[in-house]
Amino acid sequence: MSHIAGRCDDKFSAVADAFEAAARQRPAGMAIAVCHRGIVKVDLWSGLADEKTGKPWDKTTLVCMMSVAKGVSALCLHLLSDRGIIDLDAPVHRYWPEFASHEKDSILVRHVLDHSAGLPFVDDPAPGLGALDQDAMERALERAVPIAAAGQVRGYHPVTMGYLAAAIVRRMAGVSIGEFFRREIAAARDLEYWIGLPKEQHERCATICGDVTGTIFGMPDREPDSVLGRAMRPVTHHLLNLPEFRSIEVPAINGHGSAAAIARLYGLLAYQDPEPILSNAAIERATTLQWSGVEQTMGHFRNMAMGFILDADNIPMGPGPRSFGHPGAGGSIGFADPRRGLGVCFTTNTLYAGHGVNPQMASVCEAVFGACEE
Numbered sequence: 001m002s003h004i005a006g007r008c009d010d011k012f013s014a015v016a017d018a019f020e021a022a023a024r025q026r027p028a029g030m031a032i033a034v035c036h037r038g039i040v041k042v043d044l045w046s047g048l049a050d051e052k053t054g055k056p057w058d059k060t061t062l063v064c065m066m067s068v069a070k071g072v073s074a075l076c077l078h079l080l081s082d083r084g085i086i087d088l089d090a091p092v093h094r095y096w097p098e099f100a101s102h103e104k105d106s107i108l109v110r111h112v113l114d115h116s117a118g119l120p121f122v123d124d125p126a127p128g129l130g131a132l133d134q135d136a137m138e139r140a141l142e143r144a145v146p147i148a149a150a151g152q153v154r155g156y157h158p159v160t161m162g163y164l165a166a167a168i169v170r171r172m173a174g175v176s177i178g179e180f181f182r183r184e185i186a187a188a189r190d191l192e193y194w195i196g197l198p199k200e201q202h203e204r205c206a207t208i209c210g211d212v213t214g215t216i217f218g219m220p221d222r223e224p225d226s227v228l229g230r231a232m233r234p235v236t237h238h239l240l241n242l243p244e245f246r247s248i249e250v251p252a253i254n255g256h257g258s259a260a261a262i263a264r265l266y267g268l269l270a271y272q273d274p275e276p277i278l279s280n281a282a283i284e285r286a287t288t289l290q291w292s293g294v295e296q297t298m299g300h301f302r303n304m305a306m307g308f309i310l311d312a313d314n315i316p317m318g319p320g321p322r323s324f325g326h327p328g329a330g331g332s333i334g335f336a337d338p339r340r341g342l343g344v345c346f347t348t349n350t351l352y353a354g355h356g357v358n359p360q361m362a363s364v365c366e367a368v369f370g371a372c373e374e
Contacts, residue, residue: 006031006044006059011371015042018367022360023047028350029057029206030331032364033259035267035343036372043260049206049349057349062192062256063206064240065347066328067158069195069255072265073165074113074286074307074326075277076180081109082282085172088113088306095168098142107150112157112164113306114290118146119164120157120297121231131234132248134176137163147227154304156297158216158231162252165307178249185277191265193257196249205246205256206349208330212237214353215329216298227297259345262334266325267343270336287324314356316365318342331358333365340372 004023008016012034019032023046034042049057080086086095088110093100099107104119111117122140130136141163147153157164166177173180178196186193194201212218216228217237223229235253239245246256268277278286289310292303303310311323318337325335325344330351336343346365352358 004044004046007042008044009041012036012042012368014371015364015367016044018364019044019046022364026350026360028210028348028360029061029063030346030348030350030360031057031061031063031259032346033263033344034368035263037271037341038267038273040260040264040267042368045259047350051207051209057206060204061206062197062201062204062258063332063347063349064208064246064254064256065262065332065334065345066253066330068262068326068328068332068334068345068347069250070161070252071308071326071334072181072193072195072255073162073177073251075185075265075269076169076177077109077113077165077307078278078282078286079184080169080172081285082278086168088285092164092168095171099167101142102145103149104144104146107146109168110290110306111150112161112168114154114304115157115161115295116151116154116291117157117160117164118148118150118153118155119144119160120147120155120227121233122160123230123233129239129242129244129248132239132245132250134163134166134170134249137234138167141167154291154293154295154302155227156295156300156302157252158228158297159234159250159252160231162250166249166251176249177251185265186261189264189268191257191261193255193261193265195251195255197246197254197256199243199247201256202243202246208240208349208351210330210350211353212240212330212351215351217329231297259347262345262347263343265343266334266336266345267341270338270343271341287322316357316362316369318369327357331361333357333361337369340369342368342372344368
């Protein structure tokens with residue numbers, strides 16, 4: 001039986017029970033954190049941070065949460081918009097003139113956020129660590145030809161969304177998106193989450209394991225000519241545990257941190273404290289439904305807002321029209337449930353490659369919602 005550790009408020013004891021049951025069913029390294037009305041009520045962990053060495057998961061463990069980073073990257077754009085520095089309805093080329101080439105002059109910032117920019121992949125530079133450099137990806141995006149006019153194709157941008165957002169942030173804030181998040185959001189609130197992990201934090205990282213090749217990271221090998229296979233070419237499964245990958249900024253994918261940090265981040269968005277990250281008006285804009293339906297890259301149903309995914313039957317983020325957040329490949333998720341005043345994060349280093357969401361994640365999140373209704 002996997003041992004669970006950490007702390008859990010009595011009101012959320014059902015969450016601890018569900019978490020322990022999940023750990024028994026599929027022993028793995030994982031963590032759950034819940035922030036309720038501004039206070040962390042649950043911070044639990046279980047299993048191994050590294051299967052090969054037997055290193056246990058503990059309070060200091062950091063993990064790559066994959067596309068949970070997309071919500072964090074989107075938050076950076078919304079913060080710049082809230083400050084009047086960018087306009088979400090403006091064309092991207094207003095802030096990045098070189099981007100307008102090859103029929104991209106009609107792509108708006110909001111299209112980047114809701115995955116309708118028509119740029120789910122770039123075919124250059126060549127795959128590998130060199131391709132993950134922000135400058136190299138910006139040049140590739142400048143050369144890219146959209147697969148459709150802006151707003152016409154709703155297709156998940158698994159890698160390029162982050163680089164597009166980061167290009168705007170860098171030009172308008174003068175620093176990389178990882179540094180912007182650290183300075184403007186994380187440092188002031190003591191959030192242990194990074195896009196581009198400092199080398200001195202690497203020893204805290206959980207090793208990614210499980211059926212990694214069965215997830216989207218194996219698509220370049222399984223279906224290299226598909227849209228998703230082409231989209232994932234820069235970030236294959238071979239890279240995920242390399243120190244170079246942890247250090248570089250891959251803004252759509254490689255945010256590393258603790259479950260407590262992401263739960264607190266979304267908790268601040270769900271339950272505004274005296275110094276909120278975003279204004280109420282900005283949160284309203286960020287979480288307004290842009291489109292609903294099956295997107296064309298992965299074939300998944302989505303209720304899509306601007307950079308955030310809204311609650312749906314296939315993603316457990318709390319029943320309600322304005323629950324929002326972002327899942328990550330293999331089983332992580334971070335989200336806000338404003339109706340209940342919740343910020344929640346479930347994360348694991350043992351990736352799930354089955355149909356739908358990680359069943360461990362779903363069962364534990366259901367227990368969170370039930371605890372709040374009692």
